[in-house]
Amino acid sequence: MFLSSVDKHPWFSSDTIDLFVLFEGFDFIVHHNVYK
Incomplete structure (x- = not known):
């Protein structure tokens, strides 16, 4: 999930x-x- 990525990178x-x-x-x- 995107939110967890933000949590891992607070410097964003x-x-x-x-x-x-x-x-x-x-x-x-x-x-x-492409894959549809």
């Missing part, structure tokens, strides 16, 4: 988290389309 800034969420969303969409 809000900007880093936003970029990580966007990247994860993009990665999910790409994989969903």
Whole structure:
């Protein structure tokens, strides 16, 4: 889960988290389309 990842990396800034969420969303969409 993403929240547990945040707990493991408390040094994340809000900007880093936003970029990580966007990247994860993009990665999910790409994989969903590739493996659908």
